[in-house]
Amino acid sequence: MWLALAFLSAALLGLYDVSKKQALKDNAVIPVLFLNTLFSSLIFLPFILLSATTGVLDDTIVHVPVCGWDVHRYIIVKSFIVLGSWLFGYFGMKHLPITIVGPINATRPVMVLLGALLIFGERLNGYQWVGVLLAMVSFLLLSRSGKREGIDFRHNRWIYFVVLSSVLGAVSALYDKFLMQRFDSMVVQSWFTIYQFFIMGVVLLVLWYPHRKQSTPFRWSWAIPLISVFLTVADFAYFTALSQQDSLISVVSMVRRGSVVVSFLCGALLFREKNLRSKALDLLLVLLGMLFLYLGSR
DSSP states (O other), X not given: OHHHHHHHHHHHHHHHHXXXXXXXXXXXXXXXXXXXXHHHHHHHHHHHHHHHHOXXXXXXXXXXXXXXXXXXXXXXHHHHHHHHHHHHHHHHHHHSOHHHHHHHHTTHHHHHHHHHHHHSOOOOOHHHHHHHHHHHHHHHHHHHHHHTTTOOTTTOHXXXXXXXXXXXXXXXXXXXXXXXXXXXXXXXXXXXXXXXXHHHHHHIIIIIGGGGGGSOOOOOOTHHHHHHHHHHHHHHHHHHHXXXXXXXXXXXXXXXXXXXXXXXXXXXXXXXXXXXXXXXXXXXXXXXXXXHHHHHHO
């Protein structure tokens, strides 16, 4: 069951990336991210209130148990980690082709494995090492494809933004497994969304609003609420998968990166991006690397 949920999450994450790319086109990043956290919070707020004040949601998958500071402090940490990943990722997505960003993000399972190696003392087997090496080769080939579009991986700050986003995303994935083994998945997902809204409110008022006239203007797009919808359902499937006792974070993380297939196809069909043949080879190596990660984690 958890593997099916991981695949569902992957498909929805691909649509989330496409909505994000569309919403960020010629648009201000911070207000878009703020509205994303607002709409996501509005989705979860009824579940929090109904669970706290009535018994309507008792014994359902959307019930949010009431918890104290001993739980919320861990969730606040996750909120900062995820927001850091999103801020770097949103800026990178705005300035780079989605067919470049997607494959870079798809290397995140490799970072998760290396994190498990360094932090938890896990050992990689032969299949997993092959997966890591394929991911590294695909990244080098992707940098070659990027040069054809004037994107120098070594000197382009947006590439570093996407890489930092992926690193923080890998940290979040490792932390998620820790959280899901201890706390209810709805508590984590609903409250970290609420905390993100307040954090982004401060970021909006301090960093963007005073300088809004000197930066890219904000414009409304119907792709903005779609970001929240696709992400909320994708994360719900993801957290539900991780909460199951037999789930493997390395496999779940790998499957979720399959979202790159959806975003890549949409980049080709909707955004008419360039150099698709060479990028498709890079993507194939990423997917092959994920296959070896899967075989090594069975």
